[in-house]
Amino acid sequence: MNTKLEALAPSGIWQNFKNLTQIHRPSKKEARIIEYVKKFGENLGLETIVDSVGNVIIRKPASQGMENRKGVIFQSHLDMVPQKNNDKKHDFEKDPIEAYIDDEWVKANGTTLGADNGIGVAAMLSMLESKGLKHGPVECLFTIDEETGMTGAFALRPGLLKGDILLNLDSEDEGELYIGCAGGMDGNIEFEYISETVPAEHIAYEVKVSGLKGGHSGLEINLGRGNSNLVLTRLLRKAELSVNLRLCEFEGGNMRNSIPRVAHELVLVP
Secondary structure (H helix, E strand, O other), X not given: OEOOHHHOOOHHHHHHHHHHHOOOOEOOOOHHHHHHHHHHHHHOOOXXXXXXXXXXXXXXOOOOOOOOOOOEEEEEEXXXXXXXXXXXXXXXXXXXXXXXXXXXXXXXXXXOOOXXXXXXXXXXXXXXXXXOOOOOOEEEEEEOOOOOOOHHHHOOOXXXXXXXXXXXXXXXXXXXXXXXXXOOOOOOOXXXXXXXXOOOOOEEEEEEEOOOOOOEXXXXXXXXXXXXXXXXXXXHHHHOOOOOOEEEEEEEOOOOOEOOOOEEEEEEEO
C-alpha cells in the first residue's frame, strides 16, 4: 500500500492535498483549515481576506503583460463530510485522514477521503504558489460549510469579489464543465405518538443492518445502492405480518448528504 501521495503528478497539487489530509475540517468545524489557508496566502505575500463567516479570499496579481485580461475567480469549499466505517476508530476533530494509493485511485483507510473538495482546494493552492503560470488577475475563493447548508456561499457579501468569470472546482470528472444543478431540499417530519410500558412476557431484540456501500446523496443516488434505513424498514414491515412487533427505537445514518450505511432498531416480541 503506497502512501506517498506527493510522488503522484502533478506533485504540487498532491503535496498540497496530502497536507490537507492532516488538517481537521468537518463541516461547521473549519477553524484550523481557515487559519491554514489564511497563512498560506499571507506567506506568499498575497492579499488575503477572511470574511465574517470564515470564507477566505486570496488575490494573485496578473502576470506581466496579462493585466488587461478578465479576472478569473476559482472557488472550492474547505469542509468535508466526516463519515467512517463502524469498525474504524477515528475522530475527525483530532485524527488525520489515512490516505493511500490503490492502483490508479487515492483512497482512505476506513473513512471518507476529503477529496470533496480537498482536491479543488489543493489545485487552487498550487496555482497560487506557482511561479511559472501566465495568467490574468486571479482570485481564489475558499468557502466554508458547503456540505451542510452552503452557509459560506450564502453569506458572501456582494461586491467582495472583483473577477468577471467564476469557475467552481467542485466537479467530479476531469475535463467536464457543469452549467446547472438540481439543488437540494431538507425536510423535517413530526408526528405524535403515545408511549406504552413494556408488556409482560416480551423480549427485546436489536436488529441491525450494516456493511452497505453508502455514497454521496448527489453523485451516487442513481446507482441503486442499499439505504440502511429503507432496508431495515422493509424488514420490519415484512416481519410485522407474522409477529406482533412493538418498535422501541430506530436510528440510521449520520449525515444529511450521504446514503445511510448502518441502521438499527430495538423491537419487542412476545
